[in-house]
Amino acid sequence: MHMFIFQNERFDNMLELNNVSAGYDGFDVINNISLNIKYGENLCILGPNGCGKSTLIKAIAGLIPSTGQILMDNENVGKMNRHEIARKIAVMNQISSVYFSYSIYETVLLGRYVHMKGPFKQPTEYDEDCVDRCLKAVELYDIKDKQISTLSGGQLQRVFLARTLAQEPNIILLDEPTNHLDLRYQTELIDYLNEWSKDGKHSVVGVLHDINLALTLGDKFVLLEEGSIASYGNAETAVTVEKLDKVFNMDVVSYMLNSLGKWKTIATQ
């Protein structure tokens, strides 16, 4: 363990998991997960329903207790408090219903929570600039005063993306964030995140149901099967025909090729 962490020091491994197990009510859903990501690398987690993808995301974010070791910039996440974690790690997940309505601007401003200081947490000029920038990035700046209760699922998802970006984390954990988005915004989200991480200061760890999107986003892949790693590595080594077939219990590649064939027919018509 390093005793001193300097602000600008960049460690080889941004995120490192050593034998991490985690679950709910004493039952482990994921077992002995070990992996690592460097700055600028994106990792995608693939697997069928119930294989522990979301659990892994929650464990990395420190939202559920885990055993083993999770290191963020060589610092043990298990020993950090929520405030310290949130300055480095942001989570964007499937949105549930909105109970009380806020304006888009107010919602995104809440992403600045860990950066706001003082007893009453008044936003500084920098906070406000940051919110404006994030709103422009997701093309919601023009309607920033609209109430979020009046938005469509896709717009709401972009509000939460803006809030996640406003948090200015080093790493964004995605938990199936594309559920409410149409095709255009799905691809835009992935493109945006790719651009965001490729500056070498950020990374994305994503759980995406859509394997196509995952392949676009990921540099590294983890295939999970019943809570354990079935394969891990880059696209060539980790995402193979037999691994996909085994993990998803279906002929994934044939299915994809079949639909590709249909697209080819559409394209030539």
Next chain:
Amino acid sequence: MGIGIGSVSVNFRDTTSILMHKIFSRPLPDHIPDASVSIVWSLRIPRTLLAFIVGGALSVSGAVMQSVLKNPLASSYTLGVSSGASVGAGIVILTGFTIPFLGGFTLPLFGLIFGLLTVFIVVSFTEKIDRNMSNNTIVLVGMVFSLFVNAILTLMSALGRDHIQQLIFWQMGSFSSREWSSLIILFPIMLVCVLILMRYTRELDLLTFGEEQASAVGVDTNKVKWILLGLSAALTGSSISFVGVIGFIDLVAPHIVRKVFGSTHRIVIPMSILVGGAFMVICDLVARTIVSPTELPVGSVTALVGAPFFAYVYFSKRKV
């Protein structure tokens, strides 16, 4: 207005004169009888102010509970504050026990302690069985515990038939026979609680998006929950221990405020005080004038207004 109207009515101009006389030592016009002066100054004013403070405190407490538990129908009563306080009050009423020097304040003190104790037990028990202190568990434990404590209360009333009327009246809530002394105790409690709450408005905003999201953005959810539930219980507990159980206002006022001013807690909390306070003054006014000279318990008035509103919120939610 709340000050002027009552069994003995004093008109608005006279009321103002009396206020000016007492506060700024202005000379009193000759035509105002001494009786009016003492009615206004010793009874109506403290009563109206007390109604305002209690209404405000209950509304703020309700607003906080609704946001923390992410449940538009939650209130301190859900966690058993009122049941606990009632048992405390019941013990005092039945045994006739008074703490030396405190005299009449024994009842409010016991109510407050028992109310807070109930919430403390509910939340600690929840933390024991559910490490994440999820809202559903809190509400469920609160409900079960309330029922249990209510059973104790029923048992107590059955055993002490002689005092049953006094207990029932306390439970219905009333601002009658309340003087300056209650105000002097209640006002600072409310002021302190609200000031601390104002520090946690961002956390409250975040909690309405769900515990997990709030945690992910950097809120120490469990700690903040303890603080907020505690403050909220203290506001309700101290209020109802002075005036009895007054329901629904804590449910209605925050909803109106959110509809009109949006959900940002920096605005919801101060506005809840104003709206809740004003609403309570009006309810108290209705309670003591509608079948004048008999006074209705104010709790029944708020419930009469509140119950239909409760139904409205419930059904309009289902349509969405």
